[in-house]
Amino acid sequence: MLVSIYRYNPEQDSKPAMQNIEVDVPADRDLMVLDVLELAKAKDPSISYRRSCREGVCGSDGMNINGVNGLACITPVSRAAGPGRKLVLRPLPGLPVIRDLVVDLTQFYRQFEKVKPWLINDETPPAIERLQSPEEREKLDGLYECILCACCSTSCPSFWWNPEKFIGPAGLLQAYRFLADSRDTATAERLSELDDPFSVFRCRGIMNCVSVCPKGLNPTRAIGHIRSMLLRQGT
């Protein structure tokens, strides 16, 4: 099958180019995109990309596959390209390219850091642990599972245009994860840091984030919850 891969080494190349590579894939099996990429790398070892767990857990091989962001390791070729069509692999959009499919995630992590993604509790810790009722714990479902693959934020036009000011779907999902945590006592402070016109409110409800999340999470819903919390606090 034909694979077209984005190649760019900023230190040598004046501009990016697409490289076409023909790889032999078994006809009887549906490979994952990452498998095909490994076969291409066997032909041209200079191709660079990140991957680690190869089972959708680590979040390191997020890339743009035939126009849609996803994890190469859990995206079947049949779904990405379809029979007879070529596979087109590009880096996650909107971030600086370090090399080929490897992007610089600094801006993404900086936004994540801004939401203070850790539990803040100023009460004296109990002897054993801070308890939650099953209902309170349930509120964190659909939030804590995020693997920070960046597929969502890099598919979001609002993040492309304002990567330093809009927190983006991944960061906001985590912001809500701690706002919704019954053990966290910094709710008011967290909310007041999100009230400016950019951090949350640049979300235009385009829902690209929801459609690409490989873990099936829904950042748009979390953003809606944050907005209602801001509304309750601010009025």
Add this chain to the structure above:
Amino acid sequence: MDMVVNATSLGRSGLYDWLIQRASALVLLAYAVCILGSLLFTQDLDYASWRAQFGAPAMQIFSLIALLSLCAHAWIGIWTVTTDYLNEAHLGRAGTAIRLFTQGVCALLTLIYLLWGVRIFWGG
């Protein structure tokens, strides 16, 4: 940076801009329905009856509210679009100057339309 941001957005916080945008959209919807209704259900629509409709005090107030909503809605929209696209990331070093100029022109136009509209509805 945030100071500049807050000085130019209308509600001075993301929440208020967002609320104003929603509320003004509802007002404009109600106003549009109202105008459409009167267009459909007024028999023998002519200049005199049209003028009489807009001259009624309730309609004058509603029109003014709709006009204010329109201007606020337009300004928040323009401010959002200009901060998305007219910036240094898209336009290079001149980005900020181009944005401020565009925003200035749009703010002035919005103000002119507002005052002009007030004159039309309330000028007698």
